[in-house]
Amino acid sequence: MTDANEITHALRLWFQAGDVFEVRVLDAVSADYRREHIESGYFDYEHISAVPEALKRLLSFRGVYVTVNPVNPDLLARAVNRLRPAGRNPTTADTDIVRRRWLLIDCDPRRASGVSSSNAEHESALAKAREIRDGLSSLGWPDPIMTDSGNGAQLMYRIDLPADDGELVRRVIGEIAKASSEQVAIDTSVHNPARIWRLPGTMNCKGDSIPERPHRMARILDEPQDIVSVSREQMQDIVSYQSEDTQTDVPDDDWKHTMPAFDLDSWIAQYCPELGSPQPWKGGRKWIFPVCPFNEAHTNKSAVLIQEPSGAVAFKCHHNGCSGNDWRALRELREPGCYDRREEANSDVDLSGILKPNRIEKQEKEAPLFPNPGPVPDKLLSIPGFIDDVVKLSMQSAPYPNRVLSFTGALALLAFLVGRKVQDKRDNRSNIYLIALADSGTGKDHPRKVNFNIAFRAGVAGAIGDAFASGEGLEDALFMHPSMLFQADEFDCIFNTLKYSKDNRAESINEKLLKFYGASNTIYPLRKKASAKKKDGTVHEIAHIVNPNLVLLGTAIPQYFYESLSRRVLENGLVARCIIVEAGKRGEAGNPQPITPSDSLIRAATYLANLDVNGNLTNEYPKPLIITETPEATAALREVQQECDRRYNFYEAQNEGAAKALWARAHEKVCKLAMLHGISGNVYNPLITEKSVRWAWKFIDHLTQRMLYMADRYVYENIFDEKCQRAIRKLQEHGGRLPHSKLLRLLHESADSMKKIAETLQEKGTVQVEYDSSVRPAAKIYRLVE
Template sequence: MTTPADNLKQAALAYAEMGYAVFPVTPGAKAPPLTAHGCLDASAHAAQVEAWWDAYPSANIAIATAGLMVIDIDGADNPWLTDQPERQLQLAAAPCSLTANGGRQFIYRQPPGRAWRNTAGRLAPHVDTRGNGGYILVAPSVLDGGKTYRWQPTCELEQAPTALPTPPDWLAAMLDALEQPAAEAPAPTDGNSIPEGQRNQALARIAGSMRRVGMTQAEILAALQRANTDRCRPPIPPQEVERIAASIARYEPDQAFTAAVEGHWDQMAQGEAEQELAAPPLPDPGPLPDELLRVPGFIGEVMDYCLATAPYPNPVMAFCGALALQAFLAGRRVRDPGDNRTNIYLLGLAHSAAGKDWPRKVNTRILHEIGLSDGLGDRFASGEGIQDALFLQPSMLFQTDEIDGMLQSINKAKDARHENVMGTLLTLYSASSSVFPMRRKAGQEAPSAIDQPNLVIFGTAIPNHYYEALSERMLTNGFFARMVILEAGRRGPGQEPRIVDLPPRVLETARWWANYRPGTGNLEDWHPSPTIVQLTPEAQALLVETRQQAEAEYAAAEARSDPVGTTVWGRVSEQTRKLALLHAVSANHTAPSIDAAAVSWAAQFAMHQTRRMLFMAQAHVADNPFHAECLKLLQKLRAAPGQEMAHSVLLKRMKTDSKRFGDLIETLSQNGGIEIVTTPRPGTAHRRYRLLE
């Protein structure tokens, strides 16, 4: 189930008109926010709210809870207060939101003099609070899977924040007891040392004071580095200083005071007070094995033709192109018993002139020959443009070379247009078996809709550009998890160009798909009833096994608080089913069946590709500039012969000064990332650095 975009926009404007500060959150999810600073960007100004939902029409609605107190009771059968009916009645005097996961959220305003913040499970088991520094989703927001937020009948949010009730006395007393404010330590003055246990907090407060008067991240960092060296006993690692400076600098100067009041500075001290267990490094499964690039039938035949005619044959890119073509042709025509469709988002990583363009040309030529070239797209002009194209042609194949540029623009918050594209792509992916509601256009009485949209993406990117665009935000917003990402590796030897006709069998199969109309009746093009491709019992058992394996990996990622791991492993079962369906219709388009061979291939493919994606994310995504340099150094060693390198060579390749280089080596040596190998020589010692993985 999806919520019409106009409903979301109008609801957001209505909340703002009542005086609630709102901001947009990723469609179908509780997080991440679609603004740079999350709840700190929340606004009750209609113009700002309208601009946000024009840019992200399918975004969920979040209300910032600064000045409010929300009692968040998880689960419809939560036993809290069941033995105290009088208190239950008093609790119900506040507006009540029924959450998408079956919980209840009672919304109060904070009394004067209170500054209640967020807590988790401290008020009672599975009862959280949301106050200063927090937010909640509100109706008509919807999560993936169709679960919606709604208001409890007769307890709707209809009053301004100032008209909300305050918590009853017994609840206020409990909330007061949760507050354990640390004594406000005065900012250290020149000459005072900062002892261990107070260093992060003290440096964060210094940074906050500087940010409030408009100082830049570079200015803050320079001051913190000096304070760390001169006054912290002992100094904290350089990368931690950079993290503090970057974290504080993300606030606008006028937001720094709010952040201080809400205790954001104090959270910096948690790095010293609570040492988290580091997740073990993920093993590298290596690029996808060649045998997993072979699919019988149509996909293999298109791939073979591409390799035989390409100036620079590239098996990975040829496979991506053939798989995308099959996914497009079968879209809205077949499905599996779980209503999984063939829409997939493929990304092939290859360097310039390595054969990225030829598979696109082959696909274009085939579709032109069979009369389906109007289903091709080559760039994402805007989210609305994608919607308009699919409204006219509900099944489309976008072949684009701009994926890395789009991700970089989003990551650097340069272009809201690309954010809008991302939101549209995420929503369309999940709407392939339902209806995608479009925005209402001027002059329309009601918004249009796209029935069972089949959007297939065959994107290409240059590897280093793509990796530079990665960030935790990009890895956890759902787009990364939906992508099938394959690396082409080094360019192979070229071959002399020659004109070769398209294979008759390829054209025959492609035309069969173009003419295939499942179902009966005059509405089959507008509202098709795709053929269900059945599973064999052996295939069903393998799918269950794969799902359970993915669930175990998800649980392990959840236990180590790994948001990237949970995001990616959460999609593996779905990806496996889509790939198995594509294998089946490629092998036998006239009478397909998802058998054990199809599921075995799909499961191996999905598992390997997921592990490779997570390894590459771990190897390239940095938390701060110092961490980025650490990862860069590890990459240099990983690519070196024997995974080791001489001191002088590595220093030159890192292109940094000797002091910074020394900090990198010391940090990586202490955390077990590298080993320093010293060989005695006459007059001096020869140092080498070896990767430890």
């Protein structure tokens, strides 16, 4: 049994115009050749559709494979776009490969040979593949093609290397294979250029098919929208340290860190005396353990301690069972409590843990507590379908196109259009609060214009507002239009009211925003003094709103927004419910065009705005459409929930209230965004897929970490603490070093105030004072202590 569409789709993903590849069929039986044998043939890209036709000629087979790296085009003459018994005819050799196109990772469940995997074994292999994919993604690798091989799971990463790559591919696969477990093995033999790979759309038939171990069809589970190559540098980055005795690899310079010297010799003499004297190793030194300190069964000198010329320290045991044991683990094993002492925690370098499913574990163990993840990656600013169409329109018509602003605007528009009409099976609704941070002149107003233009053509522009002066005014507006989009500039003013208020009146808007957010799937009671009127002016007896759907698209200048924050604001709950994205610098001037949505975009927007929901009183009591999700999406959301809970618990133990508040709401945001991703992909038949969840998690994970990093820089306990932090930021912005006179001018402080700030920072060990003796009198200079 074969699936012609799946076969041709896979081959067009793997190859490009001009490529030639071999198809090899194992244990084939045909009408002309009744004994099991190997069939082989060569096909070019232009005749990919001939492959499923050629397979139909066979009566049966055990497996169909393809050389995924393109072969010498001359080999096409061996069997032109057809299959024939291989017999004594040659098949593709490594020397026949033109260039390496793919890095292959094969996750195979451990089981008896010659049989198919059970359902549990099959699922464990799929889970392992996702773990590896997410681990590599956290290192900046692009998304791979993920395939269900029928028995296990396979990942394909696009590369561009010569056939003779100096064994880089072999070493990379060997490093990744250390993620093998007792249940799943990563095949280390798939590194040769002419490696054949199971063809999706064909059956995997090992042994007999029985209910406990059925035959399954190989199929592509996930593929990136744009296939991006892994760079040579990225591959080299995960090839960790390699010792001549242990075949262990050393990471390149990008993974090394310069830190104060650590007296490794004294530490070894005290805590690992069995190591004895070191051996020379690539300009540094190495010590080989006679017995692994973590597993006494590892007696084959598989464990090694290395110190590089820079002083960097690393530990590794070659056995898979020790894959998580690094230098830090060794120190904690032999020197319990060593990392409880801060001065020692920063005195050595841990080079291990290159391939971890989640980098947060490393971040949690090392200072700073809130690392900077940098700007949001461009690949996260794209959702196929409706949102990308709106982004394209916004970018084409903007005087200064900015993808972040265009993307957040498109997200807000979609969330508004489906308000009160859709939900996921957890009863999450589409109400989201988005805040886009951008400097003046970046073009913050343009996405608002695009949204209004589309909403006007879809007949719902009346439900878009641009400001609300009070919580009561917001309440009245939502009573008139239960689903609304507010697009407001200078959104930091809302947080400033809470930050500086001394009574409850200033908290009115914050309170209403919080209540409306939580009431999206229930009934919101209006205040008693509300003038409950219909649009025609008649009095409405029901003083409540069913499922109010408020979507916010707020914009603000980054500095003003972050300065509006305080612990009170962060822990109040409103910030935790917001999705905050930084737009960066203003882009280059574009070639603006009129905002003219395409017919298909208007048709989709109108369809969503008028989406039919069940019930006789849909305006008052809507019954939203429940967006379907795949089993893989359900499982992925469960994993996200567990990870968010883990981070919440970690920061709760650290007594970090702001971090705890943000991670408490992260899973909810992922659910909402995954639903919008599924709707965008096909507005007429939406589906939440694993890809939807993966995108939503990466997006929220990045933004949450960025928010915590910025809050850590800007949030203060009191006014004087704010002045100290401003001084630190100014020093950071100027390379960590400023003369007293210049820092004084930048802070706009009096001499007395500046003196108190400097003394406080010196007492904390944050700043050191130096003197430039080349001038008279000697100039005082402040330098940040790293």
